[in-house]
Amino acid sequence: MISARLxxxxxxxxxxxxxxxxxxxxxxxxxxxxxxxxxxxxxxxxLGKYLAYALLALSVDLVWGYVGILSLGxxxxxxxxxxxxxxxxxxxxxxxxxxGDPVLPDFMVFLNWQELPWYWxxxxxxxxxxxxIVLVPGALAFVFGYLAFRxxxxxxxxxxxxxxxxxxxMLAFFRNDMGFGGNNGxxxxxxxxGANLQAGSTKAGLLIATGAFLSFFFLVCRHLTQSRFGKVxxxxxxxxxxxxxxxxxxxxxxxxxxxxxAMMAGIGGALYVPQIGIINPSEFEPANSIEAVIWxxxxxxxxxxxxxxxxxxxxxAKTVLTGTFPEIWLFxxxxxxxxxxxxxxRGIVGLFTGLRTWRSQPAxxxxxxxxxxxxxxx
Amino acid sequence: xxxxxxxxxLLCAILPALAGGRLARxxxxxxxxxxxxxxxxxxxxxxxxLAATDDAVAPKIxxxxxxxxxxxxxxxxxxxxxxxxxxxxxxTGAAADPPGKLKPVKVNNRVRRAVEAAMGxxxxxxxxxxxxxxxxxxxxxxxxxxxLPALEQxxxxxTDARVKALLEQARAAILLMxxxxxxxxxxxxxETLAARGDQAARVLLGTAAEKSSGEIAAAANAALKSIxxxxxxxxxxxSVYYGLSLGSVLLLAAIGLAITFGVMGxxxxxxxxxVMLGAYTTFVVQDLIRNAAxxxxxxxxxxxxxxxxxxxxxxxxxxxxxxxxxxYGRPLETLLATFGLxxxxxxxxxxxxxxxxxxxxxxxxxxxxxxxxxxxLTYNRLWIIVxxxxxxxxxxxxxxxxxxxxxxxxxxxxRRMAASMGIRTDAVDSLxxxxxxxxxxxxxxxxxxxENVSPNLGQSYIIDSFMVVVFGGVGNLWGTLVGAVSxxxxxxxxxxxxxxxxxxxxxxxxxxxxxxxxPRGLFPIKGRAVET
Numbered sequence: 001m002i003s004a005r006l007x008x009x010x011x012x013x014x015x016x017x018x019x020x021x022x023x024x025x026x027x028x029x030x031x032x033x034x035x036x037x038x039x040x041x042x043x044x045x046x047l048g049k050y051l052a053y054a055l056l057a058l059s060v061d062l063v064w065g066y067v068g069i070l071s072l073g074x075x076x077x078x079x080x081x082x083x084x085x086x087x088x089x090x091x092x093x094x095x096x097x098x099x100g101d102p103v104l105p106d107f108m109v110f111l112n113w114q115e116l117p118w119y120w121x122x123x124x125x126x127x128x129x130x131x132x133i134v135l136v137p138g139a140l141a142f143v144f145g146y147l148a149f150r151x152x153x154x155x156x157x158x159x160x161x162x163x164x165x166x167x168x169x170m171l172a173f174f175r176n177d178m179g180f181g182g183n184n185g186x187x188x189x190x191x192x193x194g195a196n197l198q199a200g201s202t203k204a205g206l207l208i209a210t211g212a213f214l215s216f217f218f219l220v221c222r223h224l225t226q227s228r229f230g231k232v233x234x235x236x237x238x239x240x241x242x243x244x245x246x247x248x249x250x251x252x253x254x255x256x257x258x259x260x261x262a263m264m265a266g267i268g269g270a271l272y273v274p275q276i277g278i279i280n281p282s283e284f285e286p287a288n289s290i291e292a293v294i295w296x297x298x299x300x301x302x303x304x305x306x307x308x309x310x311x312x313x314x315x316x317a318k319t320v321l322t323g324t325f326p327e328i329w330l331f332x333x334x335x336x337x338x339x340x341x342x343x344x345x346r347g348i349v350g351l352f353t354g355l356r357t358w359r360s361q362p363a364x365x366x367x368x369x370x371x372x373x374x375x376x377x378x
Numbered sequence: 379x380x381x382x383x384x385x386x387x388l389l390c391a392i393l394p395a396l397a398g399g400r401l402a403r404x405x406x407x408x409x410x411x412x413x414x415x416x417x418x419x420x421x422x423x424x425x426x427x428l429a430a431t432d433d434a435v436a437p438k439i440x441x442x443x444x445x446x447x448x449x450x451x452x453x454x455x456x457x458x459x460x461x462x463x464x465x466x467x468x469x470t471g472a473a474a475d476p477p478g479k480l481k482p483v484k485v486n487n488r489v490r491r492a493v494e495a496a497m498g499x500x501x502x503x504x505x506x507x508x509x510x511x512x513x514x515x516x517x518x519x520x521x522x523x524x525x526l527p528a529l530e531q532x533x534x535x536x537t538d539a540r541v542k543a544l545l546e547q548a549r550a551a552i553l554l555m556x557x558x559x560x561x562x563x564x565x566x567x568x569e570t571l572a573a574r575g576d577q578a579a580r581v582l583l584g585t586a587a588e589k590s591s592g593e594i595a596a597a598a599n600a601a602l603k604s605i606x607x608x609x610x611x612x613x614x615x616x617s618v619y620y621g622l623s624l625g626s627v628l629l630l631a632a633i634g635l636a637i638t639f640g641v642m643g644x645x646x647x648x649x650x651x652x653v654m655l656g657a658y659t660t661f662v663v664q665d666l667i668r669n670a671a672x673x674x675x676x677x678x679x680x681x682x683x684x685x686x687x688x689x690x691x692x693x694x695x696x697x698x699x700x701x702x703x704x705x706y707g708r709p710l711e712t713l714l715a716t717f718g719l720x721x722x723x724x725x726x727x728x729x730x731x732x733x734x735x736x737x738x739x740x741x742x743x744x745x746x747x748x749x750x751x752x753x754x755l756t757y758n759r760l761w762i763i764v765x766x767x768x769x770x771x772x773x774x775x776x777x778x779x780x781x782x783x784x785x786x787x788x789x790x791x792x793r794r795m796a797a798s799m800g801i802r803t804d805a806v807d808s809l810x811x812x813x814x815x816x817x818x819x820x821x822x823x824x825x826x827x828x829e830n831v832s833p834n835l836g837q838s839y840i841i842d843s844f845m846v847v848v849f850g851g852v853g854n855l856w857g858t859l860v861g862a863v864s865x866x867x868x869x870x871x872x873x874x875x876x877x878x879x880x881x882x883x884x885x886x887x888x889x890x891x892x893x894x895x896x897p898r899g900l901f902p903i904k905g906r907a908v909e910t
Binding site: 064151155165167286 | 548704710712715719722848882894895897
């Protein structure tokens with residue numbers, strides 16, 4: 001695969017890019033505003049958003065590109081991580097809310113709640129919140145995956161159930177009495193670990209943290225997929241029954257990777273929320289999860305690098321187009337889905353590495369190169 | 379001549395009697411009118427007294443009082459101000475020139491209730507049965523022991539059975555209120571109310587059960603229980619009906635999906651947009667008919683049906699030929715490509731028709747409702763149930779009795795084998811996709827009758843349709859039928875218990891658990907082809 005071709009040094013180089021980029025942009029944003037090299041604050045926020053999405057894309061690529069699980073519900077794990085972070089940030093507001101209640105967040109005061117629901121306990125400690133950011137999405141993915149993989153739900157069936165999962169969560173989080181702020185979600189955050197979220201230095205710090213997490217998880221995913229473990233994953237993707245007959249516990253592999261990937265998505269969400277400043281139930285929308293899949297497809301499925309590239313490029317295009325021609329954005333996005341699946345099955349990364357060889361191959365090999373992985377799903 | 383004399387004599391004899399009668403009543407009215415000058419309690423009494431006279435002026439005065447148009451002069455005589463502000467003397471109806479400054483008669487809630495009740499009593503004897511029924515109903519809802527005699531009189535004179543039943547219920551309501559009623563009568567009253575068996579009767583029985591003791595309380599409690607059972611039964615039946623209606627909508631939306639998924643193993647995420655295209659076709663057809671031939675409006679749906687089938691079916695064939703054909707063997711890619719297509723179609727419709735809801739009217743034969751027992755069956759939902767069953771039957775016939783159906787079933791069971799037997803599987807695929815999409819378009823016509831027609835119409839049903847397909851299993855239309863109806867009913871039965879959203883979540887969770895037991899749905903295809 002592509003990452004394999006990159007080799008160890010190549011991968012380290014790729015991993016260095018997000019970190020270096022975020023450090024550079026973060027530091028430049030701290031320069032005085034009249035400096036020629038100053039980077040405006042909105043660029044920092046935008047880049048932070050793209051990179052948080054890139055982490056989500058990376059997690060989708062890990063399960064889709066390497067195990068063949070097309071999850072249409074990864075946005076749910078992303079949003080759950082985001083909510084866990086949002087709950088911590090809500091508790092940090094303290095008496096600075098509109099109603100000035102020392103314990104209850106504003107929306108609870110507004111709804112006449114008398115005391116904090118039990119599941120909000122502990123979220124005033126960052127360590128606890130950090131634990132929940134990985135545990136909640138991880139636990140949900142574990143339970144869901146255990147049930148699904150055990151009964152060998154696969155292919156489009158699995159995709160549809162994951163979509164139903166995020167849909168159900170969206171409906172649930174829209175309810176006021178869930179205790180997560182209902183329609184409006186969680187917002188009006190003040191500070192994170194004592195640092196003011198509006199301050200330029202905090203924003204730069206968050207951006208660099210996002211870059212660091214992305215680099216770190218890229219290396220972890222690369223290691224996972226390059227190892228013996230990764231070979232088994234690819235075997236499961238390409239011929240699940242055969243792998244099972246060879247004696248591998250396919251369900252366990254799938255479950256482990258699915259859970260790990262959900263945790264990664266949760267961390268992505270947790271990095272996303274303080275930079276954007278709000279988390280609400282629309283993050284659970286099934287369309288968001290499918291969009292994350294298309295980032296991976298655009299960049300190049302099963303390449304890890306491609307997923308990150310795809311997330312940044314598609315989201316950049318979205319920012320530009322929704323700003324200038326909001327009417328045509330859905331045409332472009334929809335067209336992208338069709339175009340990429342029909343004409344660019346290996347995505348942008350595939351274009352760079354394999355276009356010429358792919359063209360010159362006879363039809364039989366071509367088919368192996370493009371669609372081989374997916375025949376197993378039929 | 380003799381006749382003349384005797385006639386005169388007779389007149390002389392009768393006139394004083396007539397005049398005397400009138401005089402007596404006139405006194406009563408004057409007394410009652412005088413009462414309007416007092417405080418609220420006196421006004422309330424006066425209202426009762428006025429109503430008891432049964433005079434033609436009484437309703438006029440009471441109406442004016444209720445509307446706040448009744449004025450009282452310094453000499454305690456009443457005037458009514460009409461809508462234009464002109465004053466008439468209440469007693470005679472003649473145009474009036476009041477001697478001094480007029481004050482409005484003040485009204486509080488108690489007075490207003492008294493007026494309502496009095497009006498109810500006044501119309502108890504009206505010649506129009508409809509009015510009598512209304513009056514009896516008013517009396518039932520605000521029972522007043524003071525009007526029991528009038529009620530008894532009306533009951534004695536009543537001939538219409540329906541009005542009589544209502545009057546008896548009103549009488550029972552009053553009897554229960556009065557503490558002096560003999561126990562036997564009270565128990566009879568409880569029975570009358572129990573027979574009525576609706577929410578209003580339940581409230582009355584509830585207060586009766588609280589206030590009384592012993593035998594009556596026991597009877598009232600028993601009646602309450604029986605009413606509760608009855609109400610629960612009807613609300614259950616109503617839920618099932620709503621569930622059936624939702625189920626038939628889901629069936630229409632999901633059946634096309636089940637066909638394409640069954641035959642081709644392809645999930646068409648743009649299926650909801652085919653439904654939307656059908657709904658917009660209906661909108662366009664109705665728009666044209668409104669402008670060109672308004673007389674045809676009642677037939678608009680019949681015209682829209684084949685057109686919607688053709689529009690959506692053609693779109694389906696185009697999708698299959700243009701996109702899906704190239705992605706066979708890659709179901710996940712197909713899913714993504716068709717999702718992209720759904721975005722494009724939504725945005726296209728939004729660009730052409732605008733983002734807001736479009737109104738599609740109900741033809742006359744689809745509006746209105748019919749009451750069956752404690753049920754309200756709306757015609758549009760009733761028709762949709764009938765219609766979905768017709769579509770279902772047609773599809774079953776198509777699959778069982780036609781060459782295309784035979785080929786489709788063959789391809790579903792084993793594509794390679796079918797191809798080896800000389801079936802042109804790619805043609806079957808195209809036609810299947812066209813058929814599935816066409817049925818979705820027809821579903822859109824039905825949905826346009828109960829839903830807002832907007833670019834998001836399809837999206838709201840697509841996830842539920844998937845659930846139906848997953849639940850029912852593919853390749854078997856009966857599975858889709860059972861899946862759709864049971865999901866619809868489960869949703870609606872859970873709704874009153876858990877609320878709409880939690881009910882839906884519960885159904886989704888149950889479905890995930892169900893898949894544990896039967897990963898391939900209720901009615902999986904048996905055979906080796908499925909296992910690969």
